Amino acid sequence: MEYVLKIVNLAVSRRERTQLIPVLNDINFFVEKGELFCLVGESGSGKTTLALSIMRLLPKSFVVTSGEILLNGQNILNVNEQSIRSIRGKDISIIFQDPGAYLDPLFTVGVHLQEALHGTTEDKNQLITKTLKDVGLEPEIQLVYPHQISGGQQQRVMIAMALINNPSIIIADEPTTALDVLTTRQIINLLSKIREKYHPAIFFITHDLELAMSIGIRIGIMYKGHIVEIFRPDREKPLHPYSGILLGNIDKKYFNEKIPVSSQTDINDWCPFFEKCPEREQKCQKKIPFIWRDSLTGIRCIKHGRNHQM
């Protein structure tokens, strides 16, 4: 299978005065061509940081401490500013959370789309009209300012901007969080329609596991900067205790309090979910690797991971 995006051992830290605080640790996953990969996690788990590091748009206080981000086989962490600019928006594009804030209030929708277009031989106006039609907007909307249209329409404009260069992967960073239920449904339908028509891979970030279960081909669960599980919702149930809590399957009452705390290893190296895990054991007090179940799915948990390996 062909990878559009492959991330190898990515670790990102935030600089706070003199010390580095890890934000993302040991991120290993890939998105296949034309796949819809969902990333689910709480606020603060590092989802947006991951999206921004893929775009290489991290704020200056963040540093990538190790790892590779391979986009169509090319490590984008190594390329210079000039080439990353030609990659952004063309091979990889991003849709943000709050569409109103991400459109420049001084320019009309048409100007935004013109800007999104990278050098093309086709007729620009025709391409813009066609893309607007793809996202379900009239061509007349080009003359309108962003604040004059609804949130759903703004998000459609953002999608049109992301789509216009026909990128191989679109990152959607919580694109529906700022929208109501009905509009969310419409936007999700639009994204799946676009995926059927143009086959871009979509890296869909959300905090809504149910939404992810209904649309995702594969789902990654993120916790405290670690990917704790990757599973296929149509084939198997998630096994990681945290996924269980997210789904509401596991009763939190059962919580093993009596585990003696080992002082031999650094607490930062322990399983990231140790403190809240209902199934925690003595052996979780160490560094837990991500265990691949098969080529597509895996889990970061010794208890469940080992079962799969056997």
Add this chain to the structure above:
Amino acid sequence: MKNFFQRLKNHSKLAFFSFWFLVIFYIVSFLADILAPYHFDYQFRDKPYHPPTKIHFFDTQGNFHIRPFVYNTVVDDPVFRSYREDTSKIYPIKFFVDGPERKILFFFKTKKYLFGVDKPAGIFLFGTDTYGRDIFSRLLYGGRISLSISIAGVIISFTLGMITGGIAGYFGGIIDQILMRLVEILMVFPSFYLMLSLRAMFPLNLSSIQVYLLIVLILSLIGWAGLARIIRGMVLSIKEEDYVLAAKSLGLSHWRILIFHILPNTFSYTITALTISVPGYIIGEAALSLLGLGIQEPYPSWGNILSSTIGNLRVLGDAPWLLLAGFFIFVVLINFNLLGDALRNVLDPKNW
């Protein structure tokens, strides 16, 4: 553009009025040499400090004249410079009268004046100054200099402030440090003394065009520093906005983001700041002229017309029409302030 006027009108009738008032002011002062009844340095040697001429419709016998007329005046009391009308002959106000040849609109030589009266009478709508020159004509010519200096100065300082503030704010780091320290060096000098010392660096015997350009340069060199600092501050906050991140994610270059997305978003402030700073230039020019360092006689500017009243309290009492230049500065100033306040709201698409 049509939208703009409509919005300005809807937003504030007063500002709409100010806008057209200023437009008319600028047009009138641009056409000064067509509209003025006398050339700015034409002197009536026998009529210094002449009060505004009375315009009559009825003669001494009580006959009505359709064409308004004036009387010639003669000095009544040379000490107090009071004038008496000589009612023996009427001088009707005529269009396209002949006078000394002068250039109009910088190119065309002509002897015709738009309106006037036959000699030896004179028509002084706003009186005359110490050399017997018509204040009305001098105010029109002076407006051309004072108003254009302000616009030219604003454009130069706006450009400098935008470039410096934008680059310093957007790129930050060492560039920011260097540019802002330069700006601060300019700002630590009290601006009035900086203006005087800059002027003192150049010789006094410059041609009027040179002086004009020099004043524009001096005024804008003083004005841009504050603007640059404020723009830098705005750029610092705007570059953290989400739409700048979105622009980056489209793969736009730094310059494009700075010029098309960040600087235009400072306009809501800068346009207002600029309109409000225009009067500062008019006053700056007036201040230089007042001290004799600005536009030199016989060329008029509102500043040096006003300066002729300085140090002569009797003039203020006897010939208050000389203060009209100050009144004009005041009126333009007020209108620019009113317009500036309204422009901020009108130019922001969010208010449309």
